[in-house]
Amino acid sequence: MTTALASRELNTLDRCDRCGAQAYVRVVLESNGGELIFCGHHARGVEATLRPLASEWHDETSRLTEKTPVSVED
Template identity: 80%
Template sequence: MTTTTITSPELTTLDRCDRCGAQAYVRVVLESSGGELLFCGHHARSVEATLKPLSSKWHDETARLSEKAPVPVD
């Protein structure tokens, strides 16, 4: 038997929060079903205490919210 590990790709602007439709920055994989949920930073924080213990993976990219975009040089 071979076990394959699939790594989740970085979240993109096409990934949307399941609660409000904003850009998702957190991917949660539920341990019981393997189901995947996507959340914006706000909603991820609001469900973290409940869902984190039930998840097999908590992929958090909210640090990208504080990154500064490069300034174009003329």
């Protein structure tokens, strides 16, 4: 796996490995460089177990509460 792949922003095509919901957290495992992606709910559930095994923990869950500007056309 390349660094570019691991550091790219997650998008709507990235789905949680547990439930299939949109993924907001990417975990890269230190042992083999494998990648796991999770929704916010499942990331919180596995964080205590996986965080010590991860070389990278990329968390975009803050996007869940961002306000998106709405354009109003006249």
